Amino acid sequence: MQNIIKRNNIQVVGTGTRPMIMIHGFGCDQNMWRYVVPAFKEKYKIILLDLVGTGMSDLSAYDAVKYKTLHGYAEDIVEICDHLNLKNTILVGHSVSAMICTLAHVKRPDLFSGMIMVGPSPRYINDGDYIGGFEKEDIEDLIEMMDTNYLGWSEATAPAIMGNPETPALGAELTNSFCQIDPKIARQFAQATFYSDNRKDILKIEIPTLILQCSEDIIAPETVGLYLKEHIRNNKFVHLNATGHCPHMSAPAETIAAMESWLVETGF
Numbered sequence: 001m002q003n004i005i006k007r008n009n010i011q012v013v014g015t016g017t018r019p020m021i022m023i024h025g026f027g028c029d030q031n032m033w034r035y036v037v038p039a040f041k042e043k044y045k046i047i048l049l050d051l052v053g054t055g056m057s058d059l060s061a062y063d064a065v066k067y068k069t070l071h072g073y074a075e076d077i078v079e080i081c082d083h084l085n086l087k088n089t090i091l092v093g094h095s096v097s098a099m100i101c102t103l104a105h106v107k108r109p110d111l112f113s114g115m116i117m118v119g120p121s122p123r124y125i126n127d128g129d130y131i132g133g134f135e136k137e138d139i140e141d142l143i144e145m146m147d148t149n150y151l152g153w154s155e156a157t158a159p160a161i162m163g164n165p166e167t168p169a170l171g172a173e174l175t176n177s178f179c180q181i182d183p184k185i186a187r188q189f190a191q192a193t194f195y196s197d198n199r200k201d202i203l204k205i206e207i208p209t210l211i212l213q214c215s216e217d218i219i220a221p222e223t224v225g226l227y228l229k230e231h232i233r234n235n236k237f238v239h240l241n242a243t244g245h246c247p248h249m250s251a252p253a254e255t256i257a258a259m260e261s262w263l264v265e266t267g268f
Contacts, residue, residue, distance in 0.1 A: 004083045008049040008076060009056040012084070014041035018268065019086040021047040023077065025095030025119070025246075026193050027158070027178040027186065029055025032094070035252035039260065047084065051097075052076065053185040062185060069192050070096065074103035081111045088113040090268055092259075095119050095219065095245065096193040099201070106204045114268050116210045116259055119245050120228060121220040122198040130199070131223040139194045146187050154178035161219055163244020170249055202232050209235040210262040212255065216243040236262055 004010070011030065014020075020040060022033045030048040037046055050057040051073055066072035077100065081089055089112050093101035098120030105112045123132045125139060145153045158178050159171030178186070209232050213225030222239070229237040238258045242251030 003058070004076075004079055007052060007058045007061045008080060009058075010080065010084075011048045012045060013037065013048065014044050014046040016040075016042060016044040018044050019047060019081075019084075019089040020044040020092060021049070021077070021080070021086070021089055022092040023049065023094065023097035023100060024051065024054070025093075025097050026189060027054070027154075027174065027181060028094070028246075029177060031055070032177075032246065032249055036248050036256050036259070039256040044090070047080070047086070049080065051100075051189075053189065054181055059182070064188060067188065067192065070100050070196055070198075071103055073097075073100045074107060077101070077104040078108045078111065081108070086111065090263075091115040093117055093120070094248065095121075096196075099196060099198045102198060102201050102205060105207065106201055109206055112207055114208045114210075114263075114266060115205070116212070116262070117228070118212045118248060118255070119214050119217055119220045120211060121224045122202050122228065123196070123224075124194045124219075125197075127197075130227065131221070133219070133221045133224065134194070142194065143187065143190060146183065146190060150183040150186065151179055161245045162250065163214075163216060163218075163246075164250045167250065170246070173249075174246070199231070202228060205232050205234075207234070208266045210259065211235055211237045212247065212258055213237065213239045214242050214244060214247050215240060217245050219245045236265070238262075 024032050029050045053062045091101040098117035124134050125132050125136050158175035162171045162174045211228050247255045
């Protein structure tokens with residue numbers, strides 16, 4: 001059987017008993033959580049991982065068929081929870097991983113007790129009255145640019161996603177993270193991400209959910225956060241002052257405060 005620990009480069013930190021699994025977004029790795037982990041490691045058992053194809057994951061485990069959609073990554077999360085015998089787990093997902101968390105919960109609702117979504121979006125492409133922030137042509141152009149000049153695309157796109165131009169080191173870190181991924185894997189993950197439509201899946205969420213909406217987020221605009229607020233049954237919506245798409249890196253104190261407040265409110 002595949003070595004799940006090696007496959008996802010799983011790291012377990014913290015002295016608490018309730019599991020909290022943190023899943024990074026597109027082009028990132030588990031290191032992006034380093035500013036928020038210290039705030040929770042005394043109360044929770046934190047599971048950090050790299051999605052297959054990113055970070056220090058086992059690249060030999062990458063399967064283009066399995067990871068053609070987000071369901072492949074969600075299956076991995078379920079496998080990790082079973083392998084580590086995790087129960088009453090709190091899911092924390094950044095960006096596209098908020099939907100990976102959603103799919104994992106839908107597959108195995110018995111494993112999870114709460115979910116924190118950081119900059120989530122159930123659908124990136126505009127569709128009738130739904131405003132996801134992108135036209136289909138925008139995504140097609142994005143994929144084409146990844147094909148023709150991946151490094152150039154990374155250098156142009158990552159800082160814009162991060163926002164916070166007054167702190168260029170953050171944009172540079174995200175750029176470097178993008179550039180370390182195999183362009184073919186990055187392209188397929190981008191397709192799985194930006195063409196996904198999880199609007200029906202979020203209706204199946206049965207656990208308390210925290211939605212953290214950033215300001216001036218070019219990937220997940222406020223219209224998307226408000227859509228989630230209206231369609232997820234048991235949720236708390238928090239509009240952060242933090243700008244950009246990665247508040248756990250650019251504004252960790254505000255992100256931690258919102259998470260802690262919700263965890264206390266829900267008894268987690």
